[in-house]
Amino acid sequence: MKQVLPERITALRDELFAVESETCMERAKALHRSYAASEGRPSVIRRGMAVRDILINVPIYIREGELLVGSRSSRLGWRTAYPEYDLNAPKGEPWPEEVREYFAGRTIRDTTNFLYTDAIHNAERELAAGYVTGSGTGFGHMIVDYEKAITRGFRSIIGECEERLGGAEDPAKRDFWTGAILACEGIIAWANRYADLAEAQAEGADAARAAELRDIAATCRRVPEYPARTLREALQAFFFVHIALHIEQKGWSVSTGRFDQYLYPFYRADIEGGRLTRDGALELILSAWIKFMENVDNTVRRTTFQNLTIGGQLEDGSDASNEFSFLCLTATRMTGFNQPALSARWHRNIDPAFWRAVMETIATGVGMPALFNDEVIVEALKRHGIDRADVWNYGIVGCVEASVPGKMQGMTAGGHLNVAKALELALNDGVSQLSGQRIGPATGDAREFASFEEMLGAYEKQAQYLMAVNIEAANIAGSVQKLKGHCPLASCLLDNCVERGADMVEGGTKYNLSGTGIFGSSNAGDGMMALKKLVFEKKLYTMAQVVEALKADFAGYEAMRQMFLNQEHRFGNDIGEADAMVNRLCAIHADFAALHPDTRGGHFTCGIWPVDGHVGSGTHTGALPDGRHRGEPIVDGVGACQGRDISGPTALLQSVARLNNVEHWAAGNTCNIKFSKTSVFAPGGIANMENLVNVFMELGGQELQINVVDAQTLLDAQENPGDYRDLVVRVAGYSAYFTTLSRKVQDEIISRTEQVAG
């Protein structure tokens, strides 16, 4: 069913999309004045004070036609500036002179860099490990307890802090509650400023808009200070919190958790009370989608990774999807926005009508929702200490990282590890083939390796070394956050920070983990399989020949490269031995990570969320025995290497489901498949897609995202085949990689796609 966007929403969207974004310095200036005045006081108090001072002082605006208000910057669509984190990101930021002078040399980035070891710098330079979230930003990557903010209000939270402060002697705790109260007062004052502004604007507005503005004013007087009573108040409270979290810290992947769960009671009460129609509710949700889009920081790949989770289970295991879940899907279908990033939780008892609506949303080509398996994720989190009583309520953070709303700082993206690079180092005694510098330990001359076990031993040492470097980097960054990265506002909405009187950067949250992003597991697996089969078993080549060929990036060794590329034991083809190799290699870093504590009382976990990092990491990775040339992208998730799953999607998904998802990938992983519109809209196409997904989940797959691409995308793939190596299209009843087809066949597929799409 095609629905037309309300005019109000179209106008808000068009105005936003027309903005030529620049940097808004209002936050930076207010923060600087606040910091200058709070010199010498404990960090958590300074941070709470800064939140309050920013929210009281920065200019605010209300857009024509808005129903929900609030903005990070003082001008629509402009970037917000965070001088306390990093003066050099983005490059060339026109900082006011006094701001630059004040923060130069004392940003979180400066301090972290100062503490970083040479080993970390070396690994980061080649994107082998490191690049820790929190090294020049805040942690971000969390789901706070929005429900608490909506249903309790900040006045009550202030009351709790004051009560605890009254009877406490521990100065550290007193500091936390003091900072928290300042931050909470700030957000209340900020909302009241919007109420004042709305009232002022109502004076000159026409009757209809004046009524809306008075509603806005009344809403902002009420929330987030006091409990919300209607869906509109709840959504407004949500956005005051959500946006203020982005003002408090420079962090992305601040995610909503289970939006359809905590907002549904308000929706239902409004509908039943006759206060709201379904269309009225949809307009509010579309207004919310506009707010998510406004909150995009376009310095970070034009997204802020605001993930929004729908579906899944209730505590008793029954299905959680409701009318509000459907409305979220509808809003994404209608807007086509990439924010919020929708995630849908699957379980065996999911409502089939909801799941079909999920499939139909994917089929529009919007690339969402991403699909998550409750059964796997719940088990994976339990292994890392999350209680059964909390884990069922998980939501997705950022790309694919599961977190417990309001109880966990998972610091996913707590660093990265390129295991394809680890294989390169193992083949070259720790020396990078790109820089010629030693960045790993000496593990022996690979030309002399006489057995596969020796090769594996070298790989193990390199992978563990890089993981250790990463852990060191993450813990240095974590210590710097403890020093000056406090987030008292977020901490008020994360159990048990208020109770313990400890900020989340100090480990105040109930659950703490540090996720490490792994790159290139399939490249490492395929490369090791090629060595095992072609060198150590079939003896087609010696290790000396292989090492020479890799050094030469296969120049003069094309036949060997082709043998590596085409050897049949490749991950993603439902070949048990190849799949087992990837599991064997991943156990190395997953087990190692779990043994190491982080700075907040948690430990390290592993996940895969390359976003587009597989391209950059590939640039810094030498030739590998999987047949990949130096500099080519590495695999973009847990799938097969680009173009190497030659046995079709059922085989690919069986391989991916065979990964030790529970044991190795608690921090999430991602498997991408792309379909052309032709295949999805063929008779039975959506049912086939749904069946494919459901079986994948039943087999123990963790996550799946499906892109359904249109003719325009196929044309782009013809021009830029390198970007589309994983694009599967239907060729007369079977799947093939688009970029491997001849131009003529491609043209024919494009013409068919247009026919169907048109």
Place this chain on the structure above:
Amino acid sequence: MRGIIFDIQRFSTHDGPGIRTTVFFKGCPLRCFWCHNPESISPAPEVLFTREKCIGCGGCTGACPARAIENGQIDRTRCTGCGGCAAVCPSRALKLYGREVTARDVLREAERDMPFYARSGGGVTLSGGEALMQGEFAGEVLRLLRERGIRTAVDTAGDVPYSAFERVAGAADLFLFDIKTAEGWRHERGCGRGNARILGNLHRLCQTGANIRLRVPVIPGFNDSAEAMRAIGGVIGGLPGRYPLDLLRFHRMGAQKYAALGIAYRAEESAPPDDEAMRGFAKELRPYCAEAMIL
């Protein structure tokens, strides 16, 4: 016993209901000029050469016992289809189509996607080539699949002795039966043989109460007219029941394979019929069948 097949394709979605695995049998009695699987026609193994993939290593030349190949250039009069060249080709520019397998081999491959069949109502389709040219082998494969609880379909052009149908009749859940044209002379011109036996077989198969889905390929310059469709309608209208029907749009996806086999592609200049034309043909046939779908 052993049969010869050239491919097993997983996640086939157009050869019967649900998610399926299609087993392509090698060998076909017909010579349809539009055939999109030219490697299926000969019952003997054949080597296909994809020039774009060749890296010119020369490995094939040395590996050929019949001295029939030089850097991918195959002398088809000397080639015995032994596949020695393909075995050493690092880039898979040379690939052998046609391998002898047992029914158990086929079962083992087919079993891999069983969870997907169960969920989607899918199963295994025997196609080709003409699967029923190897009727006894096809029957054995179908029986093994059945025993394993896998639903089965046979995709056939029907130009085989009826005894071949009898060999598989008890073990096939569905027949996908091609009707290319109603007119014998046209069939002979386009496919190399008349269609009397095909239509006779279809009638007899219908009498057995078999589950049948008709398939009409729409081929430009051959049967892409309302009259031709009405004539086909006449034939299926005369069958003892009303059957569902798929209209299959002509495509040129097989063009590369003709080049790889070193033979001429006679449908090079034809263009696929557009959506409107396909809808028109479906409308012509609809009165004569249970449903008419466009694939």
